[in-house]
Amino acid sequence: MSERTIALVTGANKGIGYEIAAGLGARGMSVGVGARDDGRRAVAVEKLRAAGVDAFGVPLDVTDDESVAAAARLLEERAGRLDVLVNNAAITGGGPQEPTVVDLATVRTVVETNVLGVIRVTNAMLPLLRRSTSPRIVNMSSGVASLTRQSQGGDVGPISAAYAPSKTFLNAVTIQYVKELQGTNILVNAACPGYVATDLNGHRGHRTPEQGAATAIRLATLPDGGPTGGFFEDAGVVPW
Numbered sequence: 001m002s003e004r005t006i007a008l009v010t011g012a013n014k015g016i017g018y019e020i021a022a023g024l025g026a027r028g029m030s031v032g033v034g035a036r037d038d039g040r041r042a043v044a045v046e047k048l049r050a051a052g053v054d055a056f057g058v059p060l061d062v063t064d065d066e067s068v069a070a071a072a073r074l075l076e077e078r079a080g081r082l083d084v085l086v087n088n089a090a091i092t093g094g095g096p097q098e099p100t101v102v103d104l105a106t107v108r109t110v111v112e113t114n115v116l117g118v119i120r121v122t123n124a125m126l127p128l129l130r131r132s133t134s135p136r137i138v139n140m141s142s143g144v145a146s147l148t149r150q151s152q153g154g155d156v157g158p159i160s161a162a163y164a165p166s167k168t169f170l171n172a173v174t175i176q177y178v179k180e181l182q183g184t185n186i187l188v189n190a191a192c193p194g195y196v197a198t199d200l201n202g203h204r205g206h207r208t209p210e211q212g213a214a215t216a217i218r219l220a221t222l223p224d225g226g227p228t229g230g231f232f233e234d235a236g237v238v239p240w
């Protein structure tokens with residue numbers, strides 16, 4: 001078994017996921033770069049290695065059972081366990097997403113990736129996480145998931161019946177994992193990165209991917225006895 005802490009970041013070939021991988025790598029972790037495209041994954045791994053990160057590629061499409069099972073086998077063979085899982089991969093699904101006109105196929109596709117993908121990956125990795133002395137699961141959520149913020153108005157993104165509710169669904173699922181895993185050493189939390197300039201939003205965000213990665217990195221490196229079942233952003237707790 002590896003002495004280094006082993007992490008897997010899904011959707012790590014670009015954007016916030018790439019910076020989470022870089023940040024965990026800079027903290028000495030061995031980082032699995034989960035990415036579905038062979039070329040994009042290879043470029044990201046190469047770039048991380050050039051920056052001194054102990055990075056390795058993990059072919060991973062979070063919507064595909066066989067791909068996820070193969071990723072678990074790869075980690076099993078490479079490290080025999082997993083210490084940190086960051087469920088970062090997600091899609092917006094494109095528009096229009098106003099509830100009165102949204103295409104149901106859009107909602108299904110978004111939920112398949114952003115919610116079922118997280119459950120699929122988490123459950124495949126749990127046997128490996130259970131072998132860790134300090135396992136951490138971080139689910140990349142969003143401030144738009146907050147029903148409190150949505151119902152109080154303010155700047156919570158465009159009206160959306162797919163992307164925003166998928167993240168609310170993810171938060172709800174996160175809490176159910178916390179309940180089931182109560183009494184274990186696995187800390188499970190949700191993270192909001194803020195509004196970050198990435199391909200996801202046509203680079204309209206005002207934060208850098210590195211800034212967006214900070215909360216997830218903090219939650220991935222929590223000390224034993226740290227919080228579980230929380231929803232956090234840089235400024236602190238996000239209301240559900």
Ligand SMILES: NC(=O)c1ccc[n+]([C@@H]2O[C@H](COP(=O)([O-])OP(=O)(O)OC[C@H]3O[C@@H](n4cnc5c(N)ncnc54)[C@H](OP(=O)(O)O)[C@@H]3O)[C@@H](O)[C@H]2O)c1
Nearest residue numbers: 011013015016061062088089090140142195196198199200
């Ligand atoms: N950017 C923001 O302002 C913002 C705000 C709140 C929350 N978030 C959340 O932060 C996370 C990262 O977003 P981002 O802004 O960095 O987006 P991004 O640049 O679009 O990156 C998304 C990543 O997810 C991957 N991905 C999508 N579907 C996948 C699948 N089926 N299997 C495996 N990987 C898949 C993408 O891979 P490909 O390159 O192959 O497409 C890419 O690596 C997401 O969970 C997002 O919802 C972002």
